[in-house]
Amino acid sequence: MTQETKKLIEILSKYATCDMSDGLVKYKHKYGGTLPNLNRYSKNTTGKTMVGKAYTILFAPKDDPREAIGGGYIDKLPEDSVLVIATTLNLQKKDAPFTKMSNALYGGLMSTRAQYLKSRGTVVFGRVRDIDEHLELQRDVFSYGIGSAAHGPVVKMVGINVPVEILIDGYPEPFIETINPGDIIMGDDNGVVKVPDNEELGSILEYIPKRVQADTLVKEDILKGEECNPAQKKRRTNATELEIKKSYRKLAIKYHPDKNPGDDQAAETFKKISEAYQVLSDKEQRVKYDQFGIQEGGKQDMVDPEKFFDDIFGGESFIPYVGELTLLKNLTTEMELEHTQEAEREASKLETEEAERYYEANKLDIPASRLLGDHSLVNLSAEEQQKIVDAERKKLYDAEKERVEAEQQARRTEIQDELTKKLINRLSLYTETDKSKDVIESVKEKFKLEAENLKMxxxxxxxxxxIGEIYYNKANTYLKSQDTFLGIGGWYGSLKEKGGIIKDTYSTISIALDAQSTMQKLAQMNERIEKEASKENKDDDNTETATENENKTTDKIKLETTTEETKEETKEETKDGKEKTTEKEKEEPLPTAEEVAEMEKLLMGKILAAAWRGSHMEISSNLREVVSNVLHDETVSLSKRKERAEALKIIGTVFKNVERSKWEAEEAKIYEELVAEATQKKNKKK
Incomplete structure (x- = not known):
């Protein structure tokens, strides 16, 4: 079991099953993960909730067509797991006693061995026996009831660590709850709860402490005589970051100026929504807002552009799959390095010029290089001196650049290693089971549910x-390299992948150049507008000067002379102006404010398109490396690597076939639309 899983178990064990159910209900799990009708048949004096990952055992009637699994299961029980024992649906009932079996599925010897192996507890969807032994061991044991006879005469074991189905009598109709190997199981005096081990769990864990704290305060208020409902409304006001983000996106799409052209009210509402999000999305700003109000909470620095792009391209939800995006961070670091070098070059030039001026002014018999403190350059010409200084500076710059690039590569390797571990853990839902049809369907269903959230x-x-294309194609290539003659199938897939990389690179460069071209066009438009405004100001000044001259009662000759000079100057200015104005500018009308705004919007879309293509290349590169790490991991057997490839194909198929419904497509994100419009306009020009 990984350190990450141990840490998760330790955190969850501090909370009651009721706390977890509250969190699950908050996130639209209407039954709160409850596995009903189970009773505790043991003693727990640790004060901690039973928490562990499910290790499942499936029993079926003796006449079931499946072959019985011999050899037992208890000795294979993993540390920190929760043993989950169930029967096939035909042995279950939707009402009490919830099982058709009177025989017990689990006994004291099993508990003794499980306790020695450091298993966290046992949940039996049936009967147990040897109650005194469970109590003596102080092991968490939950079941539907008690029985005295062993199970051997009536059932056989047909599955180890496979999905098990539990019949539950819900409203308006009964339903089946599936427990998959690796699902998190919690249990205490309030009952047993199944917790989904997916990306949603992070948000639930963020919510639970706030809910517990709020309920504690509600209890204190009630003890002071306050009514229950007002106390709950007052205290239960904490929204999670995910909820805040989702609400912001929904409102931002509705009121964005691009969606409501000419609507000043919508623009003002969008501004207020953005200001509110700036405060609520930052924990420190939220604290200030709670204490001092909008005056203090609304004081915002500029939005971090790195965080801005992270949020645009998938946000935190995709980090477990694609990792941290470092493109913008790396570009920023390299630009800072370039600017530092340029600043040092300019500073050195200014110092040299200042020394030269001092040398000339004071007629000293020593060269300027000595005034700068560098005696090694005394006998060299100024040009030679500058070359040596530039070479030394370049050497320092190259060393610093090499150091920065090494740090960036180390961080990239670290990200890929983290993603590799997470992917192996994800694939274990398939690789560590019997790979039956039920398992495959269970894996598909799990990732379909994840995809439904991620796609929005x-x-x-x-x-x-x-992600889907890379998972599927890399896995398919690997399997063909193992199964075809001389690995020819894999060679072809690898060649196809390299062709795709070249195409992506060309596309990225092309879009970046297109964005640069649009930026230049916008700059030219603004330059023409500024030039025209400057010309109008100059004409106004000349008109005012002429009026003043006409009102003067000075010498007529002087007036005529001044008039002639003014005419000559005006002619010269007009002549110069004609030279600076191109024929194309004469023909084209001056850009309107609306045209400039449209060009700014187009530029924003193209910049985002370039950033997206660059980020897409980074993501794709990381994913390919991670999948290669998983498939070429020589610490595991070839058969295990093949199983990983099979699991990748299953998940890849699910992800690459995900679509948004018509209704979901109407909620298309603002930035996606900007990129789409910019790309379409580029294609139309072709």
Missing amino acids: ESFGLELLHT
Whole structure:
């Protein structure tokens, strides 16, 4: 079991099953993960909730066509797991006693061995026996009831660590709850709860402490005589970051100026929504707002551009799949390095010029290089001196650049290593089971549910398709390299992948150049407008000067002379103006404010398109490396690597076929639309 899982178990064990159910209900799990009708048949004096990952055992009637599994299961029980024992649906009942079996599925010897192996507890969807032994061990044991007879005469074991189905009598109709190997199981005096081990869990864990704290305060208020409902409304006001983000995106799409051209009210509402999000999305600003109000909480620095792009391209939800995006951070670091070098070059030039001026002014018999403190350059010419200084500076710059690039590569390797571990853990839902049809369907269903949430993130659909394509294609190539003669099938897939990389690189460069071209066009438009405004100001000044001269009662000759000089100057200015104005500018009308605004919007879209293509290349590169790490991991057997490839194909197929419904497509993200419009306009020009 990984350190990450141990840490998760330790955190969850501090909370009651009721706390977890509250969190699950908050996130639209209407039954709160409850596995009903189970009773505790043991003693727990630790004060901690039973928490562990499910290790499942499936029993079926003796006449079941499946072959019985011999050899037992208890000795294979993993540390920190929760043993989950169930029967096939035909042995279950939707009402009490919830099982058709009177025989017990679990006994004291099993508990003794499980306790020695450091398993966290046992949940039996049936009967147990040897109650005194469970109590003596102080092991958490939950079941539907008690029985005295062993199970051997009536059932056989047909599955180890496979999905098990539990019949539950819900409203308006009964339903089946599936427990998959690896699902998190919690249990205490309030009952047993199944917790989904997916990206949603992070948000639930963020919510639970706030809810517990709020309920504690509600209890204190009630003890002071306050009514229950007002106390709950007052205290239960904490929204999670995910909820805040989702609400912001929904409102931002509705009131964005691009969606409501000419609507000043919508623009003002959008501004207020953005200001509110700036405060609520930052924990420190939220604290200030709670204490001092909008005056203090609304004081915002500029939005961090790195965080801005992270949020646009998938946000935090995709980090477990694609990792941290470092493109903008690396570009910023390299630009800072370039600017530092340029600043040092300018400073050195200014120092040299200042020394030269001092040398000339004071007629000293020593060269300027000595005034700068560098005696080694005394006998060299100024040009030679500058070359040596530039070479030394370049050497320092190259060393610093090499150091920065090494740090960036180390961080990239670190990200890929983290993603590799997470991907192996994800694939274990398939690789560590019997790979039956039920398992495959269970894995598919799990990742379909994840995809349903992920696809609604900004650029979520594109990211899912990218992940899916890479998972599927890399896995398919690997399997063909193992199964075809001389690995020819794999060679062809590898060649196809390299062709795709070249195409992506060309596309990225092309879009970046297109953005640069649009930026230049916008600059030219603004330059023409500024030039025209400057010309109008100059004409106004000349008109005022002429009026003043006409009102003067000075010498007529002087007036005529002044008039002639003014005419000559005006002619010269007009002549110069004609030379600076191109024929094309004469023919084209001056850009309107609306045209400039449209060009700014187009530029924004193209910049985002360039950033997206660059980020897409980074994501794709990381994903390919991670999948290669998983498939070429020589610490595991070839058969295990093949199983990983099979699991990748399953998940890849799910992700690359995900689509948004018509209704979901109407909620298309603002930035996706900007990129789409910019790309379409470019294609039309072709």
